[in-house]
Amino acid sequence: MSQFFVKDYTGAPFELFGPAHLIALGLVLLVNLIIVVTRKRFTPRGKLIFRNGLAVLLILNETAWHLWNYFTGQWTIQTMLPLHLCSVLVWVSAYMLLLRSYRIYEFAYFLGIGGAIQALLTPDAGIYGFPHFRFIQTILSHGSIVTAAIYMTFVEGYRPYWRSLLRVAIWGNVYVVAIGLINWLIGSNYLFIARKPDTASLIHVLGPWPWYILSLEAIAAAMFLLLYLPYAFHDRHDQKPVLT
Secondary structure, eight states: GGGGGGGSSOSOOOOTTTTTHHHHHHHHHHHHHHHHGGGGGGHHHHHHHHHHHHHHHHHHHHHHHHHHHTTTOOOTTTTOTTHHHHHHHHHHHHHHHHHHHHHHHIIIIIIHHHHHHHHHHSOOOOOTTTTTHHHHHHHHHHHHHHHHHHHHHSSSOOOOOOHHOOOHHHHHHHHHHHHHHHHHHHHOGGGGGGOOOOOOOGGSSSTTTTTTHHHHHHHHHHHHHHHHHHHHHHHHHSSOOOOO
């Protein structure tokens, strides 16, 4: 049991797309498919319980992550402030679920789904494979971010608009600039814009610093458009004149 929480883990290391990783991805996919398939069966009370339960899960899981880092001597302002994209999305997604905030939903839809899926595919789990706390916490955190946006879309009936995409793109870039300043001031690497992360990720195939940041911008733009594409087709179809 002690190996579940230790810093100097001696168990099986994390293996990208290994059996444990693939099973975890399959479970995240299954949960979200169930939500989509059963979306019309949610009663008002069921919706309230699900929203509050998922918000509490997000908060408790992230709090446990901070406590683990603190008690293992790894908590620093250079690494643990809630400034990474998914760290921010944990807290704002919980807020969105509790208050059903549409303005937060816009960011959760584009940044949450797009960013968290990439983090699920290449998780920053370090040496910690299943069943270490770090492995489970990473999958649970990013999977819950995706689930929060999927739930609000398919069960609560929220949807993005063109203005949503533009708003997220503009404020997202303002945030990147602000984090760049913070990185410069305290020597951190939030958003991985000061240097590449230590673990394998998409960033490692996008060229040297700082050019990979432009590549990330292009990928984000493509992801936003892809996520909006179903709604663009839907709106265009509804606006077509009916021939009589």
